[in-house]
Structures are given as structure tokens and as C-alpha cells.
Amino acid sequence: SQLAEENSWALSVHEGESVTVNCSYKTSITALQWYRQKSGKGPAQLILIRSNEREKRNGRLRATLDTSSQSSSLSITATRCEDTAVYFCATSSAGNKLTFGIGTRVLVRP
Amino acid sequence: DMKVTQMPRYLIKRMGENVLLECGQDMSHETMYWYRQDPGLGLQLIYISYDVDSNSEGDIPKGYRVSRKKREHFSLILDSAKTNQTSVYFCASSLGTGTDTQYFGPGTRLLVL
Numbered sequence: 001s002q003l004a005e006e007n008s009w010a011l012s013v014h015e016g017e018s019v020t021v022n023c024s025y026k027t028s029i030t031a032l033q034w035y036r037q038k039s040g041k042g043p044a045q046l047i048l049i050r051s052n053e054r055e056k057r058n059g060r061l062r063a064t065l066d067t068s069s070q071s072s073s074l075s076i077t078a079t080r081c082e083d084t085a086v087y088f089c090a091t092s093s094a095g096n097k098l099t100f101g102i103g104t105r106v107l108v109r110p
Numbered sequence: 111d112m113k114v115t116q117m118p119r120y121l122i123k124r125m126g127e128n129v130l131l132e133c134g135q136d137m138s139h140e141t142m143y144w145y146r147q148d149p150g151l152g153l154q155l156i157y158i159s160y161d162v163d164s165n166s167e168g169d170i171p172k173g174y175r176v177s178r179k180k181r182e183h184f185s186l187i188l189d190s191a192k193t194n195q196t197s198v199y200f201c202a203s204s205l206g207t208g209t210d211t212q213y214f215g216p217g218t219r220l221l222v223l
């Protein structure tokens with residue numbers, strides 16, 4: 001089965017700085033999604049990037065996908081305290097399921 | 111406003127009791143999911159439902175069963191709950207499957223004593 005995993009357990013930045021969360025996976029995929037989960041809430045999708053795309057942006061968020069190295073990154077610029085959350089990557093293949101990584105905790109300090 | 115709801119939000123049960131977790135969505139999505147989330151393990155898929163009475167096991171179905179009699183409702187049932195089923199349970203829905211965005215509910219925190 002495929003495995004998606006983020007490469008850091010936790011990251012801490014000051015408000016206004018940029019932060020990057022990395023993800024690696026082990027099998028071919030059709031798409032990769034980034035989700036954010038704030039404390040006490042369910043995950044919410046941030047970006048979907050398909051296997052034939054290399055970069056996708058959504059406001060202050062930028063996701064990249066490198067299928068040759070089977071890796072992806074999510075960068076957040078001009079971070080705010082409300083960006084504090086757990087960030088997950090999730091991969092989909094030819095089947096019907098998403099496989100989620102265990103998540104990276106991002107703490108944005110004032 | 112697109113919404114997935116879960117009831118109850120918090121539940122305490124004794125080992126051996128039956129548990130019913132309910133999920134609803136107002137988006138007429140065909141596909142619904144049940145996940146559990148444990149520290150260090152991420153989200154694990156328990157069951158997926160493709161439509162009414164069309165359910166399929168996920169990665170960890172043992173000890174669980176589901177019911178979907180209406181498109182907008184999806185129930186997770188634990189018959190004779192076990193202490194290792196203590197977890198946070200999330201329901202999600204999507205228009206289709208595969209790369210479609212999944213919309214998650216707020217979760218149910220279940221404690222089995």
C-alpha cells in the first residue's frame with residue numbers, strides 16, 4: 001500500500017516568516033492534496049496538485065510536486081498566528097482512497 | 111453552506127457497550143467515509159460508502175460496521191466496544207472518489223473505559 005509521510009514532526013516560526021512542510025510518498029500517484037487541521041476541528045483541504053502539475057498556488061500557499069523524487073512541499077509565506085495547525089499531505093492513486101501522512105505541527109509564534 | 115455534521119461530539123462508554131456514531135452531510139455527496147485519528151498514526155480509513163447500501167471496507171474495518179440508508183446519513187457502529195477503540199472519529203464526504211476533495215466533520219471523541 002502507498003504511504004504518504006511528512007518529513008518533520010513539528011516546525012516553529014515567528015509571525016511573518018515563511019515555513020515549508022515536506023512530504024514524501026512511495027508509489028505512483030494521480031494527485032496529492034494538502035490538508036490543514038486546527039485544534040479541535042476536522043481537516044480542511046488547502047491545495048490539490050495533480051501528477052501532471054509541478055506547482056499550485058492558493059493565496060499565501062504554494063505547493064510543489066516532484067514525481068521523480070516522489071516528494072511534495074507546501075510553503076506558507078507571511079505566516080500568521082492563525083496558520084498554527086497540523087498540516088497533512090494525502091495521496092491518491094488509481095483506487096478510491098486517500099492515504100494521509102501523520103502530519104506536521106506548525107506553530108506560528110507572535 | 112457545505113457542511114458535514116457529527117453526533118455526538120463527545121462520548122464515554124464502558125467496554126462491551128454498543129456505540130453509534132452519526133454523520134450527516136448537506137451536499138448530496140455520493141461518497142462518505144469514516145476515519146479514526148490516533149496520535150502518531152494520522153488518519154486511518156475504516157469504511158467507505160459509495161452510495162446508499164454500497165459500503166466497502168477501508169484499511170482497519172475490524173470491530174466496526176456501518177450503515178447508509180439515506181445518501182445524507184452515514185453511521186458507524188461499534189458492537190461491544192473495546193478500550194483500544196478509544197479515539198477521535200472523523201466522518202468525511204466527497205462528490206466522487208479518488209482525487210475529489212473530502213469535506214470533514216468536526217469529529218467525535220470516544221473514550222471506552
